[in-house]
Amino acid sequence: xxxxxxxxxxxxxxxxxxxxxxxxxxxxxxxxxxxxxxxxxxxxxxxxxxxxxxxxxxxxxxxxxxxxxxxxxxxxxxxxxxxxxxxxxxxxxxxxxxxxxxxxxxxxxxxxxxxxxxxxxxxxxxxxxxxxxxxxxxxxxxxxxxxxxxxxxxxxxxxxxxxxxxxxxxxxxxxxxxxxxxxxxxxxxxxxxxxxxxxxxxxxxxxxxxxxxxxxxxxxxxxxxxxxxxxxxxxxxxxxxxxxxxxxxxxxxxx
Amino acid sequence: xxxxxxxxxxxxxxxxxxxxxxxxxxxxxxxxxxxxxxxxxxxxxxxxxxxxxxxxxxxxxxxxxxxxxxxxxxxxxxxxxxxxxxxxxxxxxxxxxxxxxxxxxxxxxxxxxxxxxxxxxxxxxxxxxxxxxxxxxxxxxxxxxxxxxxxxxxxxxxxxxxxxxxxxxxxxxxxxxxxxxxxxxxxxxxxxxxxxxxxxxxxxxxxxxxxxxxxxxxxxxxxxxxxxxxxxxxxxxxxxxxxxxxxxxxxxxxxxxxxxxxxxxxxxxxxxxxxxxxxxxxxxxx
Numbered sequence: 418x419x420x421x422x423x424x425x426x427x428x429x430x431x432x433x434x435x436x437x438x439x440x441x442x443x444x445x446x447x448x449x450x451x452x453x454x455x456x457x458x459x460x461x462x463x464x465x466x467x468x469x470x471x472x473x474x475x476x477x478x479x480x481x482x483x484x485x486x487x488x489x490x491x492x493x494x495x496x497x498x499x500x501x502x503x504x505x506x507x508x509x510x511x512x513x514x515x516x517x518x519x520x521x522x523x524x525x526x527x528x529x530x531x532x533x534x535x536x537x538x539x540x541x542x543x544x545x546x547x548x549x550x551x552x553x554x555x556x557x558x559x560x561x562x563x564x565x566x567x568x569x570x571x572x573x574x575x576x577x578x579x580x581x582x583x584x585x586x587x588x589x590x591x592x593x594x595x596x597x598x599x600x601x602x603x604x605x606x607x608x609x610x611x612x613x614x615x616x617x618x619x620x621x622x623x624x625x626x627x628x629x630x631x632x633x634x635x636x637x638x639x640x641x642x643x644x645x646x647x648x649x650x651x652x653x654x655x656x657x658x659x660x661x662x663x664x665x666x667x668x669x670x671x672x
Numbered sequence: 673x674x675x676x677x678x679x680x681x682x683x684x685x686x687x688x689x690x691x692x693x694x695x696x697x698x699x700x701x702x703x704x705x706x707x708x709x710x711x712x713x714x715x716x717x718x719x720x721x722x723x724x725x726x727x728x729x730x731x732x733x734x735x736x737x738x739x740x741x742x743x744x745x746x747x748x749x750x751x752x753x754x755x756x757x758x759x760x761x762x763x764x765x766x767x768x769x770x771x772x773x774x775x776x777x778x779x780x781x782x783x784x785x786x787x788x789x790x791x792x793x794x795x796x797x798x799x800x801x802x803x804x805x806x807x808x809x810x811x812x813x814x815x816x817x818x819x820x821x822x823x824x825x826x827x828x829x830x831x832x833x834x835x836x837x838x839x840x841x842x843x844x845x846x847x848x849x850x851x852x853x854x855x856x857x858x859x860x861x862x863x864x865x866x867x868x869x870x871x872x873x874x875x876x877x878x879x880x881x882x883x884x885x886x887x888x889x890x891x892x893x894x895x896x897x898x899x900x901x902x903x904x905x906x907x908x909x910x911x912x913x914x915x916x917x918x919x920x921x922x923x924x925x926x927x928x929x930x931x932x933x934x935x936x937x938x939x940x941x942x943x944x945x946x947x948x949x950x951x952x953x954x955x956x957x958x
Contacts, residue, residue: 439694440708445745448730450721453708460693460708464718474717492752492759495717506717507757514759514770521773562756562769573726573756574768575738576775576828577783577853577953579915599895610911611894630894630913631853633948636739637726671851671955672775672783672828 469499473511482510522560525550525570526667529584529659534646536654543645545569546600546659548666556662561670563640570640570668577672581629582612582642585663588622588656596656597647598626604638625663631671642666720759722752729753729760729767738826740766765825776825780957782833784842786943786950787820792860792932793940803933814875814931816840817856817943817950827947833956841883841927842952844920849957852876852889852920854928855913857949860941862934870896870939872912873931876952880924889926890916909944917957928952 436444441454453462467473473495475485484506491508505514530547545568550557563570572578582600602610610632616624634640648654658664695703696711703710711718723729729751731741740762747764759770768774775781792813794803806812821837823829836843844850854876862870871893878889892914912930920926928950932941943950 440692446743446749448743448746449749455708459706461706463704463707463710463712465711465713465716467714472714474715490717490719491754491757492722493717493719494759505752505757505759508754516771516773521771523772560771562758562771571755574772574775575766579853607908608910609908610913611896613895629915630911631855631915631953632911632913633855633951635948637734670772670775671853672778672781672830672953 464494464496464503466496466498470497470511473497473504473506475506484510522558523671524667524669525559525561525563526557526665527559527564527570528557528662529582529664529666530567531657531660532644533655533657534644535656536646536648541645541648543601543643545603546642546644546666548642557665561668563668565639568641572634572636572638572640574670575635576670577631577633579629579631579669579671580610580612581627581667581669582614583625583627583663583665584644584658585619585623585625585661586616586656586658588624588654596624598628599645599647600628601643601645602630602632603641603643604632604634606639606641608643640668720750720752722754724753725755726753726760726767731762731767736826737824738766738828775828776830777832778830779832780955782831782835782842782954783829784819784821784831784835784837784952785827785829785947786928786945787818787839789942789945790815790817790930791940791942792930794862794932794934794936794938796935796937801935804935807933812873812931812933814873814929816877816927816929819928819952824947829947829951833954835954838883838925841879841925842954844924844926844954845922847920847922849917849919851915851917851955851957852926853913853915853953853955854890855911855949855951855953856928856930857909857911857944857946858930858932858941859909859944860932860939862936862939862941870910870932870934870936870941872896872910873933874912874914875929875931876914876916877927877929878920878924879927880921882923883925886927889918890914909946909949911949926952926954 437451439453477485486509488508493506497504503514504511527548527550530549535542547568550559550564565571596616598614600612601608612628612630614626614628616626693703694709733741742765744764746762749762750759752759760767818840823831856874858872873893875891876889877886879886894912
C-alpha cells in the first residue's frame with residue numbers, strides 16, 4: 418500500500434507539479450520540490466557521474482573555458498570521477514560545487530580601475546571607485562562571490578569583514594605636502610566607515626597609500642568605496658588612481 | 673520527449689516495486705543499496721531548483737536578525753542562486769553559500785557587544801573648544817565601553833574561545849597569536865563645523881595583571897573626512913575600528929575605549945549599543 422502511495426505521489430509530481438517525497442509519506446516543509454526523507458543517513462542521493470572533465474555535458478575543447486555556454490542548463494550538478502568533486506554548471510562552465518570540510522576561502526580581491534579626483538582648494542570631487550576582477554588572475558579572485566560590476570560588493574553572508582585598500586596614484590600637483598587618501602565605505606548608499614592613509618612618495622608625482630578596517634555587514638548589503646583626498650597647501654590638484662595591479666580593494670570574512 | 677518520460681516512469685516503477693528506492697537510468701541496472709535516489713548517467717547531469725536572488729529564497733525575511741526564518745525540518749536543503757552562480761545550503765537557520773562555512777561554527781572566534789552607551793560632548797566658546805582644551809592639558813574625553821556576555825546565534829555573538837567577559841573587559845583564556853578588533857559605532861551630530869571636523873578615537877587596552885594596570889594595545893584615529901564635501905555626508909551611525917595581530921598570554925584582559933574630538937561649535941556623540949556597531953572581536957590565529 419505504501420508503495421502505491423509513493424508511486425502515485427511520484428506520478429502526481431510528474432503530472433501536477435506537486436511536491437515529491439521519497440523515503441517517507443509526509444510533507445515536512447512547504448518549501449521543497451523534491452525531498453529525500455531519510456533520517457538515518459543510510460539512504461542518499463547519487464548524482465550522475467562523468468568519467469572526467471572532458472565527458473561533462475557541453476564539453477568543447479575549442480572554447481577558452483572548455484565548455485559551450487547554455488543558460489538553460491545552469492545549476493546542473495554532476496560528479497567528476499577523475500577529480501573526485503561535485504561540479505556545478507553555471508551557464509558557461511563547470512566549477513567545483515562544494516568545498517572540502519573547513520577549507521573555505523574567505524576573501525575577495527578586486528582591482529581598482531582607472532579613475533580620477535580633482536580638487537579646488539579643499540573642495541574635492543568624489544565618486545565610487547570602479548572595480549573589476551580580471552579573469553584567470555592569481556592576484557584577483559572573488560571567492561566570496563560578492564562582486565557586482567562595476568563598483569559594488571553585495572554581501573552574501575552576514576558577518577564580520579576585514580576591508581583593506583592599497584592604491585597607487587599619480588598627481589598633477591605642484592609639490593608634495595602630505596597628501597592624504599580617504600576612502601568612505603558606503604553601505605546601502607550611506608557612509609558607514611572611513612579609511613584614511615597618508616600617501617607615501619614613490620617617484621615623481623607618484624604615491625601609494627593603504628589602510629584597513631573591519632566592519633560588520635549583513636546579507637544583501639551593497640558596499641561601495643568612495644574616494645577623496647586631502648591636499649593641504651595645494652589650491653588646484655588632480656589625481657589619477659588605479660589601473661595597475663598595485664591598486665586593489667580586498668574583503669576578507671573573519672566571522 | 674515521450675521516450676524520456678517512459679524511460680523515467682519505467683525505472684521509477686522498477687525501483688519502487690523492488691525496494692522503495694528510485695533508479696533513473698537509460699541502461700537499467702539496480703540502485704545502489706544505500707541510495708534512495710540513484711541517477712546513473714555518464715553524460716547527463718542533475719538540475720535542482722534555482723532562483724534569481726537571495727531575496728527569493730524560501731524563508732527570506734529581511735525583518736529578522738539573520739534575514740532568514742528558522743525551520744529545522746528544512747535543514748539540508750539545496751537551492752541554486754543564479755545571481756552569484758552557486759548552490760546554497762540551508763542549515764536550519766540561514767542559507768549559506770556552498771563554497772563558504774557558516775560563521776557561527778568558527779571555532780577560533782569570540783565576539784562580544786557593548787552593554788551600554790557612553791556620551792561625548794564638545795562645545796566651542798569664543799573660539800576655544802572644550803575638547804581641544806582638555807587635549808591641550810594632556811587628556812581627552814576617552815571612556816571605556818561596558819561589555820555584554822550575551823551570546824546569540826542569529827547575531828553572530830559567539831564565544832567559541834570560551835572567553836570570560838567582565839563588566840568592561842574580556843579575558844583571553846589561552847596563550848596564542850590573536851587578531852583582535854575593536855569596533856565602535858558613533859551616532860550624533862555636530863553643528864557649524866567645517867570639512868574634517870569629526871575624528872573618532874578607538875583604543876584597545878590590555879592588562880597583564882588582572883586589571884590592576886592597563887596599557888594601550890592598539891589605537892587608531894578615524895577622521896570623518898570632508899564630511900560636508902563628500903556627497904553623502906553626516907547622517908547615520910559611523911563605524912570606527914582598530915585592529916591588532918598580537919601574541920597574548922593566558923589571562924590577559926582586553927578592553928575597548930573610545931573618544932570623540934571635533935572643532936565644531938557644538939557636538940554630541942554616543943556609542944551605539946547595536947551588536948553590528950560596537951563590539952570586540954577576538955580571532956585566534958594559532
